Structures are given as structure tokens and as C-alpha cells.
Amino acid sequence: MDTKIDEITPSEWDLMRIVWTKGKVQTGELITLLQRKRDWSDSTIKTLLGRLVKKGLLATTKDGRKFVYHATVEEAEAMDETVTELFAHLCAMKKGATLADLIQKTPLTAADISRLQGILAEKAKTAPETVPCDCLPPDPAVSADDAADCDC
Template sequence: MAQAQDMSTAEWELMRVIWTMHEAGSSDIIRVIQSKKDWTESTIKTLLRRLVKKEALTTRKVGRKFIYQPLIGEEEAMDQMTAETFDRLCRMKRGHAIAKLVADTTLSQTDIQELQQILAEKVTTAPEKVACDCIAPMSCENCEDHPMMV
């Protein structure tokens, strides 16, 4: 199964088209991508082949057309990318990163209500402080406190 972090930015662009369409022929994908990007047909076909090789897409031939379907769901891919990104951050800094992301992102009222509900539930079990888990916490200048190594 594909790992989202193995996809390039260009491959993500193709996946977004296919996730939206659920399945699509190569000519349809090429048409949609070329309406937004200045990519050649051969570039798009190369990216599609790479995504099939990475097991992000499956393909079947119908007559002379190739039909592509995702093998990884959009939500699963987003979850993988988010986890990968946050795994790279010090635990102590993740809250700030999330707050900045929320502040910088256009959210619907429903999104905000969902976030408020999640935060209201989490506050009841949240620790007072999150421990630094930097590689060398005692010498980490960016972390405000170093309560203990994790």
C-alpha cells in the first residue's frame, strides 16, 4: 500500500484530481491537470505510472483507455502526512504548530465547532505541561523548559 509521504507534490496534484473524480481515464486526468498546470501529456503519464508503481493507484484497461482508481484514500493520505509532519516536531512545540495552523487556515463554522468540541474533551485529561522530547533536550535552546527526558 502506498505511503503518502512517498508522493511528490506533483503526484499529490494528480491524486487530488483522481480522489475528486473517484476514477478517471488518463485523457480526463490530462485535460483537468492541463487546465490548471502547464504540464505536458508525457509528464502526466509519467506521474501516473509512478503512482501505479508506488501502489497509490490501480489501473485497468477498458478498450483503448486506461482507467485509474486510488488505492489510498484522501483522508488516509492526509492522516499519514500529518502524522509524519508532527512526528518530526518536539512534543512541546506541537500545540503551537497546531494553533498557528488553525489561525492561518480558513475554516467553516462546522470545522470550528468540531475543533471546539475536541478541545473541550481533551482539556479534561490534558497534562499541565508537555515534556520536551528533543534529541538533546538539555541543550535545546528553543524549548522553554526541560522538565525531563522522555
């Protein structure tokens, strides 16, 4: 079964984050933990669990009379696919500014910052002067230089 990472709702993300953190979790514990964050009924949480199983993102095993849930996709894979999908919708010219804003607003460890600095230093070696806009299809009547002056 194909997983449907691109279809995870914000509510389902809350649930998945608990499962990823715990590794394996019984229904009762999952409900207790999620109700500490959200004012949701047991049936709402069970509905979300069912949807995530249908989407191929969770699997269940039975432990006596209890169900145990575990993720079928790694958290890093889900985050990467989600971010990649989101950035695919953005103007290529504005992705750098969006990343800069995101970095500015995100709490980072010293190790995170060091890693980012290393990545940026490597990218700087081959970075172009400008990134062309990709919002509109290329116009054969417009030169590449004029297309770079896009105001989108």
C-alpha cells in the same frame, strides 16, 4: 503491494487530489484537468501516473482502448498518515503552537470549528500543564522538572 503514502511528491499530490475528487478518471480527462492547474506536458503527467501506480497509490483498468485510474488508498488515510509523519518530526512542546498557527491560517467551515471546539473541550479535561520537550534523549542526571525548562 504496500502503498508508499510517505513518498508522495507535491506534484503527485496534485494528481491524486483530482483522482480522489473524481473517483475514477480516464487518462485524457486527467491530463486535461491537470493542465488547467499546471503547465505540464502529457508525457510528464503520464510519468507521474506511472510512478503513482508503482507506489501502489493508483490502479488502472482498461475501458476499451482507454486507461481508467482509481486510487487504492482513501484521501483521508493519505492526509492523516502524511500529517502524522510530519508531526512526528516536530518538538512535542511546539506541536500545540504549530496547530494553532495552522488553524489560524486555514479556511474552516462553521461545522469544522464546532468539531474542533468539541475535541478541544474533551482534551482540556485531561491536558497536562506543560508538554515536555522530546528533542534530546533523557539525561539521567537531569530531573524531569529541569528537563521541562528546555529552550529548544
